[in-house]
Amino acid sequence: MSHRGATLRAAVTGLATGVSARSRDATFEAAGFDAPAARDAASARYRIATATGQLEETLHLSVHIGLTHVVVVATVLLLFWNKASDAYLLALCAGVVLPSAAFIAGAYLYRREASSAARVEKGQTTVRLLALCLGLAWATMPMALFVRADPDHGTYVVAVCAGLMATAYALGPIRHVATLFAVPVVIGGFLALAARGDDVARVLAVLFVIYAGFILFTARRMAHVSMGRIVDRVRVAEQNETIGLLLNDFTENASEWLWETDPDGRLQNVSQRLGEISGRSPTRLRDAPFETLFRDAEMSTAAPGAAAAELVALVAGRQAFRERVVEVTLGGTPQWWRLSGKPLYDRSGGFLGFRGIGVDITVARQSEARIAYLASYDSLTGLANRALFQDLASMECERAERTGQLCALLYLDLDGFKIVNDTFGHALGDALLTGVATRLSALARPGDLVARLGGDEFAILHPCADADDAFALARTVIGQVSLPYLIDGVQVEIGVSIGIALAPNDATTPEALLGRADLALYRAKAAGRGEVSEFTPDLEASVLKRRDLEVDLKRAIAQGELSLHYQPLVGLARGEVRGFEALLRWTRNPGGPVSPADFIPVAEASGLIAVIGHWVLHEACREAARWPEPIRIAVNISPTQFRHADFVLDVFQALEASGLAPDRLELEITESVFFEMNGTTVSNLKELRGLGVRIALDDFGTGYSSLSYLIRFPVDKIKIDRSFINEMGTRHECLAIIEAILTLAAKLSITVTAEGVETVEQAAMLRARHCDDIQGFLFSPGRPSAEIDGLIATLPHRFQAIFSDEITDARVAA
Numbered sequence: 001m002s003h004r005g006a007t008l009r010a011a012v013t014g015l016a017t018g019v020s021a022r023s024r025d026a027t028f029e030a031a032g033f034d035a036p037a038a039r040d041a042a043s044a045r046y047r048i049a050t051a052t053g054q055l056e057e058t059l060h061l062s063v064h065i066g067l068t069h070v071v072v073v074a075t076v077l078l079l080f081w082n083k084a085s086d087a088y089l090l091a092l093c094a095g096v097v098l099p100s101a102a103f104i105a106g107a108y109l110y111r112r113e114a115s116s117a118a119r120v121e122k123g124q125t126t127v128r129l130l131a132l133c134l135g136l137a138w139a140t141m142p143m144a145l146f147v148r149a150d151p152d153h154g155t156y157v158v159a160v161c162a163g164l165m166a167t168a169y170a171l172g173p174i175r176h177v178a179t180l181f182a183v184p185v186v187i188g189g190f191l192a193l194a195a196r197g198d199d200v201a202r203v204l205a206v207l208f209v210i211y212a213g214f215i216l217f218t219a220r221r222m223a224h225v226s227m228g229r230i231v232d233r234v235r236v237a238e239q240n241e242t243i244g245l246l247l248n249d250f251t252e253n254a255s256e257w258l259w260e261t262d263p264d265g266r267l268q269n270v271s272q273r274l275g276e277i278s279g280r281s282p283t284r285l286r287d288a289p290f291e292t293l294f295r296d297a298e299m300s301t302a303a304p305g306a307a308a309a310e311l312v313a314l315v316a317g318r319q320a321f322r323e324r325v326v327e328v329t330l331g332g333t334p335q336w337w338r339l340s341g342k343p344l345y346d347r348s349g350g351f352l353g354f355r356g357i358g359v360d361i362t363v364a365r366q367s368e369a370r371i372a373y374l375a376s377y378d379s380l381t382g383l384a385n386r387a388l389f390q391d392l393a394s395m396e397c398e399r400a401e402r403t404g405q406l407c408a409l410l411y412l413d414l415d416g417f418k419i420v421n422d423t424f425g426h427a428l429g430d431a432l433l434t435g436v437a438t439r440l441s442a443l444a445r446p447g448d449l450v451a452r453l454g455g456d457e458f459a460i461l462h463p464c465a466d467a468d469d470a471f472a473l474a475r476t477v478i479g480q481v482s483l484p485y486l487i488d489g490v491q492v493e494i495g496v497s498i499g500i501a502l503a504p505n506d507a508t509t510p511e512a513l514l515g516r517a518d519l520a521l522y523r524a525k526a527a528g529r530g531e532v533s534e535f536t537p538d539l540e541a542s543v544l545k546r547r548d549l550e551v552d553l554k555r556a557i558a559q560g561e562l563s564l565h566y567q568p569l570v571g572l573a574r575g576e577v578r579g580f581e582a583l584l585r586w587t588r589n590p591g592g593p594v595s596p597a598d599f600i601p602v603a604e605a606s607g608l609i610a611v612i613g614h615w616v617l618h619e620a621c622r623e624a625a626r627w628p629e630p631i632r633i634a635v636n637i638s639p640t641q642f643r644h645a646d647f648v649l650d651v652f653q654a655l656e657a658s659g660l661a662p663d664r665l666e667l668e669i670t671e672s673v674f675f676e677m678n679g680t681t682v683s684n685l686k687e688l689r690g691l692g693v694r695i696a697l698d699d700f701g702t703g704y705s706s707l708s709y710l711i712r713f714p715v716d717k718i719k720i721d722r723s724f725i726n727e728m729g730t731r732h733e734c735l736a737i738i739e740a741i742l743t744l745a746a747k748l749s750i751t752v753t754a755e756g757v758e759t760v761e762q763a764a765m766l767r768a769r770h771c772d773d774i775q776g777f778l779f780s781p782g783r784p785s786a787e788i789d790g791l792i793a794t795l796p797h798r799f800q801a802i803f804s805d806e807i808t809d810a811r812v813a814a
Contacts, residue, residue, distance in 0.1 A: 053230035066100035095137030139184035142192030168219035381437035389451035393510035408470035411517035415495035565782030575799025579632035621658035662692035722756025
């Protein structure tokens, strides 16, 4: 039952049982009415209705009162003609007949005209005035006739006065009307009796006053009773009106609606609301069979559903029912109603028909269906969610274990999604996820399940013949997902890495299967973007080892186990130390040194690289600030760190805290920074150049080197990768590439550093081709900060010793 329906019942019950004004106000407020305004309006109407009832009840007997007084004054005129003053008798007759006639005429005119507050008030005032006029007219009679009358006529006068007192009963409940009439008569009668002077008259005077008091008291009591009857009648009328308004509001606006049938099962008293609900006009529904409610107005010949047919049978069998839910189709749209009804009988047991209430629960049923949908499907993409995936994966694992037929779980993680989401906002990110879901659904084969497990993680359950089938699907997915997306005029590109696990070979429960696929995904992401990897038994141990390393790395950061070593960059012109590259070192406690090749990928995959990079930047700047100028410090920056919106601020704070000049800081980035170029990356490059910080392109020539990078985003230095240096003396291709890089850099005024120089021959060949700097074990590996001063002092002498050797010169000439 809806809240509005319950409120209606509370309001009706409160009105019908006479609840207090305060609780009735609360009921009206709950029903949606302004209680104070309603109370003020109701009070005014109540007063008017009560006053109208008083006036009507008084005027109801006005004809009888008027005629009675005319008859009485006529008898007085006949009895006392020639025995009293003719002028007085005529005046008395006029004084009684005129108000009596006014009473009769007023009642007639009042019934003909519409009543209003002003007319009612005027009518009550007129009644009081006429009652007073009658009372004053009759008050003169005892003094004028009784004092000089003989005993017989005197007795008649006393009897008339006593009889006139009964008029007080007929004057009704209008306040003071009976008093205005009776008091003058009592006073006149008392004075006349007292004026006779004899003892009998005095006793009669006292008795007359007592009698008048009794008359006035009982008349007042009867007026109170009459007033109570009027008030009750007004209250009942008001309650009926209020209940009618509430019922009409309920019928027309609430989700509930009333229905009623006659003994033949035909609809009666059809409301506008019921017509709207059923899609027909009330006129068409009136006298229509009850089952018409359940037929579509556009398909009236279609039979009602089973639930509706059962209700029709219950009505035909005169059996009560309660809260039966039926589904109906109206205008091609399914709707749900909940109906209750009971048969009605008269006092003699005759069947009158059915009456009941219906509730449109379509919205509630749709909400329930929506809730059930959301419990199993992702609200953004419409794919199965983790809960439904878990259920279906359990069924597939059980089937695979029972039948031996393979089922592959492809665990997908989007590459580069976070960058798109952070750069363009969550709205575009959501649209991108929806686009990915659409492509995955299109690639799914019959029997496959595509699910979104959360964030940018998806899964595909794929019954397959063998592992090759799963790999083929995975490669197709990588190819399709990696195609560009155009969203709101913005073209974005992402990739996807996939881990594969097979049931029942790798696991027989959904939890274990997902865990094995996750391990395979971990290895795929470590191998680079856009890779697919299958779970193998040895993978679990290696990945667990890698995760242990991640845990220890977090502890190492907290406990300060990381340190920096510095490798010198020596100028090939004069042999001076031109700078140092900061190299990260970790001494595991316990366990000893850990190779950067082992823990740097773990830091990048886990997101710890941002914390580590922040510490390295600040520590390197602090150390370099104490070196002689213009020796520079080179710091490696990961792509993740460089793409962060606060990176430039971090660099600025490191320089400010250390006091290092910006041109003495050299940030080494790899070409991967340019792979996912976005607004933040471009902005950071420009701001760093504006700040005066130097940019070096590390490992140049090993990745996706594009000369357009050097034009669009000018750098200060190129570092030739050690792989070319190692083979420059044995492979002419490597030497040709080195020469091309040196020539290009010279044309673009870019400094060149050769990495991994380990032999004098390599250094000599590079010096002969005008390479600017060299870095490698020939001069020094990375050393602790305590040895920096010694390296700055000794390396120039070592350089002079090397290049003054005649054997080396001969080799260079050859």
